[in-house]
Structures are given as structure tokens and as C-alpha cells.
Amino acid sequence: MAEIIPSGDNTLLRDTVAIREIGWLERFLGPENYRITRGLLKTPASILGFILIGLFVIIALAAPLIAPPVNPNDPYKIPRDGFISEPRPMGTPWTRKPPPLPFWWKPIMGTDQWTHILGTAQGQYDVFYGIIWGVRTAFKTGFIVVVATFLIGTIIGSVSAYYGGLLDNVLMRIVDIFLTLPFILAALILAAVLTPKIGKSLLPAIIALIAFSWMTYARLIRGDILSVKQRDYVLAAKVIGVKDSRILFRHIIPNAIFPTLVYASLDIGNVVLTFAALSFIGVGTEVGYADWGQVLSFARNWITSLNRYWYIIVWPGLTLVLFVMGWNLVGDALRDVLDPRMRGKT
Amino acid sequence: MLNFILRRLMLVPVLLFGVTVLIFAMLQFLGPVDRAALYIRDVPRNERQVSAVIKHYGLDKPLHIQYWRWLVGVVDSNGKRAGGILYGDFGWSRTGSQPVADLIRNRFPNTLDLTIWAVAPVILVGIWLGVQAAVHQNGIIDQAARIFSIVGTSFPTFVFGLLMLMIFYANLQWFPPGKASDWVNQIIYSAGFHRYTYLLTIDALLNGRLDIFWDAMRHMLMPILTLSYISWATFVRVTRSSMLETLRMEYVTTARAKGLHERDVIFKHAQPNAMIPVVTLAGFQVILLLGGVVITETVFNYPGIGQAAADAAAQLDVITVLGFALFNGFILIVSNLVVDILYAVVDPRIRLS
Numbered sequence: 001m002a003e004i005i006p007s008g009d010n011t012l013l014r015d016t017v018a019i020r021e022i023g024w025l026e027r028f029l030g031p032e033n034y035r036i037t038r039g040l041l042k043t044p045a046s047i048l049g050f051i052l053i054g055l056f057v058i059i060a061l062a063a064p065l066i067a068p069p070v071n072p073n074d075p076y077k078i079p080r081d082g083f084i085s086e087p088r089p090m091g092t093p094w095t096r097k098p099p100p101l102p103f104w105w106k107p108i109m110g111t112d113q114w115t116h117i118l119g120t121a122q123g124q125y126d127v128f129y130g131i132i133w134g135v136r137t138a139f140k141t142g143f144i145v146v147v148a149t150f151l152i153g154t155i156i157g158s159v160s161a162y163y164g165g166l167l168d169n170v171l172m173r174i175v176d177i178f179l180t181l182p183f184i185l186a187a188l189i190l191a192a193v194l195t196p197k198i199g200k201s202l203l204p205a206i207i208a209l210i211a212f213s214w215m216t217y218a219r220l221i222r223g224d225i226l227s228v229k230q231r232d233y234v235l236a237a238k239v240i241g242v243k244d245s246r247i248l249f250r251h252i253i254p255n256a257i258f259p260t261l262v263y264a265s266l267d268i269g270n271v272v273l274t275f276a277a278l279s280f281i282g283v284g285t286e287v288g289y290a291d292w293g294q295v296l297s298f299a300r301n302w303i304t305s306l307n308r309y310w311y312i313i314v315w316p317g318l319t320l321v322l323f324v325m326g327w328n329l330v331g332d333a334l335r336d337v338l339d340p341r342m343r344g345k346t
Numbered sequence: 347m348l349n350f351i352l353r354r355l356m357l358v359p360v361l362l363f364g365v366t367v368l369i370f371a372m373l374q375f376l377g378p379v380d381r382a383a384l385y386i387r388d389v390p391r392n393e394r395q396v397s398a399v400i401k402h403y404g405l406d407k408p409l410h411i412q413y414w415r416w417l418v419g420v421v422d423s424n425g426k427r428a429g430g431i432l433y434g435d436f437g438w439s440r441t442g443s444q445p446v447a448d449l450i451r452n453r454f455p456n457t458l459d460l461t462i463w464a465v466a467p468v469i470l471v472g473i474w475l476g477v478q479a480a481v482h483q484n485g486i487i488d489q490a491a492r493i494f495s496i497v498g499t500s501f502p503t504f505v506f507g508l509l510m511l512m513i514f515y516a517n518l519q520w521f522p523p524g525k526a527s528d529w530v531n532q533i534i535y536s537a538g539f540h541r542y543t544y545l546l547t548i549d550a551l552l553n554g555r556l557d558i559f560w561d562a563m564r565h566m567l568m569p570i571l572t573l574s575y576i577s578w579a580t581f582v583r584v585t586r587s588s589m590l591e592t593l594r595m596e597y598v599t600t601a602r603a604k605g606l607h608e609r610d611v612i613f614k615h616a617q618p619n620a621m622i623p624v625v626t627l628a629g630f631q632v633i634l635l636l637g638g639v640v641i642t643e644t645v646f647n648y649p650g651i652g653q654a655a656a657d658a659a660a661q662l663d664v665i666t667v668l669g670f671a672l673f674n675g676f677i678l679i680v681s682n683l684v685v686d687i688l689y690a691v692v693d694p695r696i697r698l699s
Contacts, residue, residue: 045496176357177364180678184637185671188659192667193375273502277641280504282660299508303523303647306512313512317505325500332496 039337049329133290153217269327436669446669457650476585498579507645629685
């Protein structure tokens with residue numbers, strides 16, 4: 001750009017400055033957000049992450065076909081095959097009231113006999129069924145928690161950043177206070193006090209997770225808004241007398257929200273991990289709900305004989321690890337793209 | 347510097363007040379009868395007793411009065427105080443069948459024993475590995491650290507712990523779960539064994555009993571690894587990136603230009619400056635560990651405060667979990683204070699601003 005360009009001669013301009021086509025996506029997202037999106041789709045690690053996430057989405061959508069439920073109205077109840085406490089090995093045939101045979105079983109295996117593909121856990125809960133429907137539970141809890149925390153965090157963070165001053169100070173101290181309690185313990189308490197009120201379900205743990213994880217988003221969006229707030233177009237809007245709420249929601253938030261939005265959507269892995277940890281401890285869902293932490297918690301009474309019953313931890317554990325890793329791989333790429341020191345290097 | 351420390355100290359009462367209010371607010375989800383466990387050992391069963399207890403301890407009074415009583419307790423006509431978290435009385439633990447404060451006192455040394463061994467090697471070796479990874483960028487250590495940090499952060503603690511149990515306990519029978527073998531328990535409660543600190547490993551060393559120390563270590567090795575592998579991953583990564591950035595600074599080039607030995611350049615000029623983010627991270631580790639012990643101790647059946655909290659939560663014994671949360675909150679407030687001050691000592695830019 002430093003060259004002096006003679007007027008009326010465009011060939012020189014075209015030669016010295018690389019003119020780049022701007023696609024519809026870039027036009028739609030804006031240059032900065034486009035850069036982030038492209039950065040996410042470039043590294044092999046993040047592509048692997050997207051593939052893993054995609055696989056889990058497919059499993060979640062096809063859950064009724066992969067592992068048909070006994071009662072279609074209550075599919076999250078893991079079917080039991082008797083009540084003996086000792087786990088039974090992989091490939092044991094169903095004896096008592098088997099669920100409907102999935103369509104893919106006969107063509108592959110050639111029999112009508114539906115078996116416990118991945119064995120049964122303590123109390124004869126079918127591990128395979130728990131894992132497959134657990135994918136749905138994972139997406140459901142992850143999605144609800146992330147959307148709610150994102151909304152709460154965004155509202156508190158943006159109000160705090162936009163108005164500043166005393167309000168900002170008070171809100172940020174509240175954030176500090178919430179961050180002072182150890183997360184797992186705080187979530188444990190809230191889930192434990194809520195359970196008698198609303199009964200055993202996904203809700204207590206979900207509410208507990210929401211209540212103690214909005215703070216990160218509040219801080220993130222606050223930082224971004226503080227920088228956007230200083231831009232000229234915000235000043236211009238103020239000068240012509242636009243209302244505060246309109247400036248905030250029409251001018252500032254749309255320009256500041258993208259990094260927080262992407263961060264939030266990738267936080268699902270972490271949320272699912274924490275949720276599984278809570279239900280592993282025994283807070284949250286009722287026994288027998290299709291949820292990975294629950295399936296893993298069946299192993300707690302068998303730690304002395306895990307050499308024989310390895311399948312009750314390896315399969316649900318592997319599923320959880322792959323799920324979280326999918327999101328983390330994409331998240332890692334995101335961190336690189338959002339790092340200010342990396343700007344302009346993609 | 348003094349100014350900074352004073353300003354930071356002023357935040358402590360605010361945080362203390364906030365944390366107590368937050369916990370007190372969650373307490374309000376409980377009915378008055380359950381809240382009576384703050385003051386008395388047996389939660390009453392019949393109607394008359396219930397209303398007498400509620401009346402006596404003012405559990406139906408306005409919130410601010412209840413909050414005050416929760417802080418300082420209730421003094422009866424004999425001058426005996428019941429409750430009062432400021433006096434160290436966190437109420438009665440139903441699951442532990444003892445006062446929450448006693449439960450914490452009995453369990454905390456075990457947790458401390460575990461966390462000390464989980465932290466010290468991480469900080470020392472983790473920093474060294476991070477520096478090595480940065481100095482030999484894209485070398486073997488660097489690549490291994492990168493893979494380890496991605497896999498490590500994706501591994502849920504309890505899955506990792508269960509896998510450790512499966513491999514090293516059930517299959518290989520190398521390391522047992524729990525706290526100590528039976529013969530050790532017999533010795534440590536006998537008269538000949540002095541319990542100076544109540545930390546088993548330290549006490550064993552002070553008593554000169556290497557066999558007990560070895561037994562304790564065998565029990566703790568798996569929990570230590572489970573508790574610390576995420577810290578390993580983050581420590582190595584943060585040290586690495588901070589070190590990489592510092593090595594690009596001009597004063598490092600200057601140091602090299604004036605002919606300093608590469609070892610001095612790295613360990614005397616670059617590393618001290620690269621440690622600033624690592625100090626913050628060290629403070630953050632305390633939060634991570636206090637959460638981590640809940641899961642780790644539960645998986646390994648290790649009798650620390652985390653396991654007690656998890657048991658209490660699973661049986662909906664809220665008073666106990668609240669006690670632990672308060673206790674941990676206090677620890678966190680103090681440790682954050684220490685880290686912030688340490689941070690100011692390390693980094694002149696903060697001290698002077």
C-alpha cells in the first residue's frame with residue numbers, strides 16, 4: 001500500500017495490492033468473525049473434533065433405531081434384565097422381557113436373539129442402552145445449561161460493562177463471590193437442597209450447574225463490550241439520542257457477542273463432564289436413568305473385581321471421553337484463533 | 347505495594363460477607379425442621395418438639411435475624427452457645443453422626459496429606475517440563491506435552507480414577523485403595539506412635555517409620571495421579587507458552603548477544619519472567635484441587651473431606667455439605683489473597699499500578 005499510485009492507472013494497483021474475493025459468508029459474518037470461523041475449520045485437530053461431534057449428533061438422532069426402547073413414552077429408563085446385582089458379561093442373551101430388536105441386528109448377526117452387546121451393570125441394567133440414550137441426555141443437559149448460562153452471563157456482563165461505575169463494581173463483586181465457592185461443592189449443595197423440592201430428575205443438577213457457571217460468560221462478554229463501547233459508531237448513536245437499551249442491544253451486543261457465543265457452544269463438553277461427575281456421586285437423576293455418570297456409578301461397588309467386569313467402566317468411560325474430546329479439540333483451535341497475538345496470521 | 351496489599355485486604359470482608367450470604371440463601375431452601383440441625387444434634391420427630399425447637403432457635407424469625415444467629419449462634423439461659431459459624435460451629439452432620447466441625451477436623455488432615463503430594467511434584471516437574479518444551483520447541487517433549495494436555499483435559503477425573511483402579515488394583519494388584527493397611531492402622535493408634543501433624547506420611551517420617559511411609563504412599567499414589575494429571579497438563583502448557591513468549595523478548599536477545607551461556611539466559615533471564623502467569627495458575631490450582639478431591643476421594647474410597655461431602659450430598663444431608671463449602675470458601679479466600687500478594691511481589695507492573 002505504500003507505493004504511490006499514479007491516478008487513472010489501475011493496473012499498478014492490482015499488481016501491488018492483492019485483491020481478494022469476498023464470499024457471502026464473509027459478507028454475512030464480517031471479517032473478524034469470518035476469520036474465527038475459518039480458523040476453526042483449518043486444523044486437522046479441530047476437524048477431527050467436528051467429526052466426533054457429528055457422530056454423536058447422529059447417534060442421538062437415531063437412538064430409537066439403534067436401541068429401541070421398551071416403552072416409547074419413557075425411553076430414558078434403562079431396561080433391566082432381572083435384579084441380580086452381579087454384572088453379566090458382554091454378549092449375554094436377554095432373558096427377561098427383551099426390548100424390541102433393532103433393525104440392524106438380524107442382517108449383521110443373523111439371529112433373532114437380542115443380547116446385551118456391552119454386558120449389564122450392577123442390577124442388570126443394559127450398558128449398551130444406557131450409553132446410546134445417554135448421548136441424548138448429554139446433548140439435552142449440555143444444551144440447556146449452555147443456553148441458560150449464556151443468556152444470564154450475557155445480560156449481567158453487558159449491563160455491567162455498559163453502565164460501568166458502581167453497578168459494574170457491585171455486579172463484578174457478585175461474580176467474585178460466586179467464583180469463591182468451589183464449583184463442585186456449590187453445585188452439590190444446590191442439587192441436594194433442590195432434590196427434595198422438585199424430585200429426582202435431571203433438573204436439580206441442571207439448575208445447580210447453571211447457577212454456578214454463568215460467571216465466566218459474564219466476564220468474557222464484559223471485556224468484549226468494554227472495547228466495543230469505545231467505538232465511534234456507539235458514540236454516534238449516543239449523539240443522535242438513541243435510547244440506552246437500543247444502543248446496547250442493536251449496536252454493541254451484536255458486535256461483541258461472537259467470541260462468547262462460540263466459546264459457549266464449545267463449553268457443552270465441559271458441562272456434560274461436570275454433569276456426569278455429579279450423577280456419578282449420586283446427585284441428580286433417579287437410579288436407572290440413561291445417563292453416562294449414572295451408568296459409571298454402578299461400578300463403584302465393584303472396584304475390587306474390575307478386572308472381570310471391565311466392560312462396565314471401559315465402554316461408558318470411553319464414550320464420555322470421546323464426547324468431551326470432540327468439543328475440546330474444537331475449543332483448543334478456537335483458543336488459538338481468538339488469541340490476540342495470533343490475529344492476522346490465518 | 348503497601349497500597350495494593352491494603353486495597354486487596356479490604357476485599358476480604360466483602361468476599362466473606364458475600365460467601366456467607368450466598369450459603370445462607372441456599373440454606374433457606376430447607377424447611378425450619380431441617381435447619382434445626384444447625385443447633386441441635388437430633389432433629390425432633392414429633393410435632394410439639396418441632397414447634398418448641400423452631401420457637402427456641404427463632405427459625406421462624408425474619409431473615410436478617412436468622413442470618414445473624416447463624417453467624418454468632420444462640421446463647422441459652424445457662425450461657426451455653428449453640429450454633430454460630432463464626433465460633434466454628436457448623437451444625438450437626440447426620441451422615442457423619444458428629445458435629446460438622448469435628449468431621450472436618452478429622453478428615454481434613456487426610457485431604458491435606460493427599461493434596462500436598464499432588465501439588466509439589468506438579469509445580470516442580472511441571473514447570474521444568476514446560477520450560478524444556480519451550481526451549482526445544484516442536485521437539486519430543488513438546489509434542490508429548492501437547493498430546494498429553496489435550497487427552498488429559500478430556501479425561502473426566504472419575505473415569506481416569508476408575509481405569510487406574512481397574513489396571514493397577516484389580517488386574518495388577520500393585521496399589522490398594524483406601525488410606526492405610528490394617529497393620530498400619532493398629533500402629534498409628536498405639537501409644538508408641540506420635541502423631542505430630544496428623545498427616546500420615548509426615549508423621550511416619552518424623553517417627554522414622556519408613557515402612558509406614560511406604561504403605562501410605564502405596565495407598566496414595568493412584569489418588570495423587572488422578573488428582574494431579576489435569577494440573578500437569580495445564581501447568582506444562584501455560585509454562586510453555588509463557589516461556590515461548592519470553593524467549594522472543596529483546597532482553598533475551600541482548601543477553602545472548604553479550605555472550606551469556608545459554609543456560610544462564612534461560613534459567614536466569616527468561617524463566618523468572620515467564621513465571622508470572624504460572625503463579626496465577628498455582629493459585630487457581632487450589633480451587634481445582636478442592637473440587638477435585640470430592641471426585642477423587644469418592645472413587646478411591648479415601649477418607650478425606652471430599653468423600654464426606656460427596657456422601658452427604660448423595661444422602662441429601664445439606665447441613666454437612668454447607669459446612670464443607672463454607673470451610674473451603676474460607677480456604678479459597680485466604681489462598682487467593684496470598685496468590686494476589688505473591689503476584690504483586692513477582693510482577694513490578696502490578697505493584698506500581
